[in-house]
Amino acid sequence: MGGKMTERRVTIDVPSLARVEGEGALHLKIEQGTLQHLQFKIYEPPRFFEKFLEGRHYSEVPDIVARICGICPVAYQVSAVNALESLFEVELTPWIKQMRRLLYCGEWIQSHSLHIHLLALPDYFHETTVLGLAAKQPDAVKRGFFIQEAGNRLIKFLGGRSVHPIGLQVGGFHKAPSLAEAAELHRYIESALPEAIAMAEWVARLDMPDEQQSFTSVALTSPHYPLETGRLKSDRGLDIGVDDYETYFTESQCPHSTALWSLLKGENYLVGPLARLNLNVNGLPPFLDRLLAKLGNPFPSQNMFHSMLARAVEICFALHEASELLRNYKVPDTPSVPVRVKAGECCGWSEAPRGLLWHRYQVDAEGIIRAAKIVPPTSQNQARIEQDLAQSLQAFGLEHSDEALRLHSEKVIRNYDPCISCATHFLRFSAERSP
Amino acid sequence: MATKPTVAIHKFSSCDGCQLALLNMGEALVDLTGRVDIKHFAEAGVLDESAHVDIAFVEGSIVTKLDTQRIQQIRKNARYLITMGACATSGGIQALKNLAKHPASWPADIYPQPEFIDSLDRSEPIKAHVKVDFELWGCPINSRQISAAIGAMLEGVMPRDDREKLCIECKRQGHVCTLITQGEPCMGPVTRTGCGALCPEFGRACYGCYGESELPKNAVLARRFLGLGLLTDQVERRFQLIHPEPERTLGLGHGGQDD
Ligand code: SF4
Ligand code: SF4
Numbered sequence: 067m068g069g070k071m072t073e074r075r076v077t078i079d080v081p082s083l084a085r086v087e088g089e090g091a092l093h094l095k096i097e098q099g100t101l102q103h104l105q106f107k108i109y110e111p112p113r114f115f116e117k118f119l120e121g122r123h124y125s126e127v128p129d130i131v132a133r134i135c136g137i138c139p140v141a142y143q144v145s146a147v148n149a150l151e152s153l154f155e156v157e158l159t160p161w162i163k164q165m166r167r168l169l170y171c172g173e174w175i176q177s178h179s180l181h182i183h184l185l186a187l188p189d190y191f192h193e194t195t196v197l198g199l200a201a202k203q204p205d206a207v208k209r210g211f212f213i214q215e216a217g218n219r220l221i222k223f224l225g226g227r228s229v230h231p232i233g234l235q236v237g238g239f240h241k242a243p244s245l246a247e248a249a250e251l252h253r254y255i256e257s258a259l260p261e262a263i264a265m266a267e268w269v270a271r272l273d274m275p276d277e278q279q280s281f282t283s284v285a286l287t288s289p290h291y292p293l294e295t296g297r298l299k300s301d302r303g304l305d306i307g308v309d310d311y312e313t314y315f316t317e318s319q320c321p322h323s324t325a326l327w328s329l330l331k332g333e334n335y336l337v338g339p340l341a342r343l344n345l346n347v348n349g350l351p352p353f354l355d356r357l358l359a360k361l362g363n364p365f366p367s368q369n370m371f372h373s374m375l376a377r378a379v380e381i382c383f384a385l386h387e388a389s390e391l392l393r394n395y396k397v398p399d400t401p402s403v404p405v406r407v408k409a410g411e412c413c414g415w416s417e418a419p420r421g422l423l424w425h426r427y428q429v430d431a432e433g434i435i436r437a438a439k440i441v442p443p444t445s446q447n448q449a450r451i452e453q454d455l456a457q458s459l460q461a462f463g464l465e466h467s468d469e470a471l472r473l474h475s476e477k478v479i480r481n482y483d484p485c486i487s488c489a490t491h492f493l494r495f496s497a498e499r500s501p
Numbered sequence: 502m503a504t505k506p507t508v509a510i511h512k513f514s515s516c517d518g519c520q521l522a523l524l525n526m527g528e529a530l531v532d533l534t535g536r537v538d539i540k541h542f543a544e545a546g547v548l549d550e551s552a553h554v555d556i557a558f559v560e561g562s563i564v565t566k567l568d569t570q571r572i573q574q575i576r577k578n579a580r581y582l583i584t585m586g587a588c589a590t591s592g593g594i595q596a597l598k599n600l601a602k603h604p605a606s607w608p609a610d611i612y613p614q615p616e617f618i619d620s621l622d623r624s625e626p627i628k629a630h631v632k633v634d635f636e637l638w639g640c641p642i643n644s645r646q647i648s649a650a651i652g653a654m655l656e657g658v659m660p661r662d663d664r665e666k667l668c669i670e671c672k673r674q675g676h677v678c679t680l681i682t683q684g685e686p687c688m689g690p691v692t693r694t695g696c697g698a699l700c701p702e703f704g705r706a707c708y709g710c711y712g713e714s715e716l717p718k719n720a721v722l723a724r725r726f727l728g729l730g731l732l733t734d735q736v737e738r739r740f741q742l743i744h745p746e747p748e749r750t751l752g753l754g755h756g757g758q759d760d
Binding site: 121136211232233 | 525
């Protein structure tokens with residue numbers, strides 16, 4: 067590069083986007099220092115789950131939909147059983163409801179700490195991997211693994227293994243764990259909670275960009291913080307039940323992309339930990355109110371970089387909730403209730419670690435799935451990510467080198483923790499510039 | 502200092518669940534990097550897709566034209582290639598489309614603009630495209646399996662392939678038999694060991710996520726399922742889930758999914 071800016075057209079190709087569970091491409095066109103065009107695309111070779119659910123028995127659904135995502139299989143299983151159990155009018159016992167919540171806590175803890183420590187934090191220490199980070203911040207990484215293991219153990223408790231657990235079924239669980247198992251797990255969870263609080267305080271002290279953006283937060287809400295159930299609200303007045311989702315939200319395909327875009331009345335919106343905390347900050351247990359007050363509670367927040375702290379707070383919440391649920395653990399008479407098949411259409415949702423996960427099924431009188439539709443969090447965030455990138459990159463300064471722009475873009479994208487099961491991790495970053 | 506063996510982790514069409522066998526290892530992951538040099542593992546932030554390595558681990562199945570080119574290059578760059586999990590080893594659950602009558606129409610059923618979808622009509626295992634030196638079965642594989650494989654390779658031997666029937670492990674653990682005692686259609690008699698007999702431990706029938714065992718008596722088990730009162734198509738579905746295999750003979754006569 068030499069002399070003045072003359073005709074300049076730059077194209078950079080980055081073979082992979084690291085530490086994002088998805089395959090994306092970002093294309094920028096910068097003319098005379100202004101952003102003319104920005105496109106964020108997800109390339110996810112489709113695996114066609116909605117097609118091969120057709121013709122399957124309802125009892126197979128939890129094991130099938132789990133395979134959509136290795137990091138949030140519980141979310142897929144719970145949204146699915148929520149839908150089917152509502153159609154079959156299953157009356158769940160309090161024990162089943164509590165254990166569903168406990169299982170879900172495990173997934174949040176596992177997924178959030180994986181994201182914080184392995185995927186997001188290295189950026190803030192000028193490292194590319196958790197291994198580099200472990201050399202600089204050994205205690206923080208050790209603590210992160212300890213917390214992540216709490217999540218894994220919770221899922222194993224009810225599901226046998228933390229990826230594609232096998233314990234859940236329509237109507238309840240296959241087995242109730244013993245008192246001894248519950249007591250041992252409870253001890254581990256109790257020891258992880260103070261570590262998580264220390265981690266949240268540490269995350270709150272990290273130097274984050276202060277960048278306010280205007281966006282709509284969308285999340286389930288419930289008086290006791292939403293995991294597996296709630297009503298869907300936004301900070302702009304939306305308030306709906308599960309069957310009304312499609313009246314307000316539409317999906318469309320953006321050319322050259324394999325993820326479907328989801329819009330709320332034609333506008334983009336945010337789902338995930340930040341949106342959840344924005345809408346439910348009043349539903350936290352008192353110890354978290356105190357913790358947040360001490361940290362200068364930024365929630366509700368319009369700064370996407372607060373997503374990491376939101377994840378940390380949710381880990382604390384989930385550990386506390388799990389501890390409460392385990393403290394009073396009792397072995398029930400039966401881990402499941404009988405199910406009577408009914409034909410019809412049904413919807414179900416829950417708050418996956420990355421945000422709202424909505425399912426719809428059509429079931430015949432034999433209990434066979436005739437049609438399925440699944441709207442995952444990442445397709446809901448996709449339009450928001452694009453808008454965020456446009457705003458963030460301009461605030462960051464388009465005069466920066468291509469490499470700096472790419473790094474900043476990746477950091478912005480990682481705030482959303484775009485969901486996995488999206489294939490081969492190619493971020494093809496290209497910037498076209500003319501003077 | 503002796504140079505450490507080099508390793509790469511590659512991903513194709515999958516749910517990323519098998520990579521979690523590494524990412525959920527905790528500190529053992531950091532220890533592992535003391536013994537091997539990880540050259541490429543995008544999920545963990547190590548990027549060098551075209552690195553030449555001693556061992557390439559591959560997750561996921563081949564579903565696009567681009568995949569078919571990438572896997573050739575990965576094979577060329579690796580001394581040993583090991584598949585991780587059902588997707589890479591047998592095509593995985595997404596290979597259910599291999600049983601479908603008109604898979605070519607599937608993109609149009611889901612996407613308004615199917616012309617933008619790069620998707621082959623089949624989901625294929627890695628071995629359909631390149632030579633595979635060792636296979637890790639399971640959906641997902643667990644940390645024990647991958648640690649054992651790396652451990653053996655570090656000792657200079659190929660990992661041991663255990664195709665024993667799940668049934669044997671289940672009996673060793675003394676679980677109530679879901680097939681005989683509970684009359685459930687358990688796949689344990691034809692499924693390979695490796696999970697630790699998780700489903701029977703939870704009182705439910707195995708659904709075969711570790712793939713086919715040695716000497717699987719599929720037709721015998723299929724008849725047994727019919728005897729339990731399952732209909733032909735229910736038996737078919739039972740056998741064709743995580744490791745769909747159009748060629749599998751169940752001896753159920755007509756009524757298969759390929760009619
Ligand atoms: S084998 Fe199963 S767990 Fe592994 S990547 Fe494929 S779907 Fe996921
Ligand atoms: S028992 Fe069967 S289905 Fe269950 S985890 Fe083991 S191999 Fe998979």
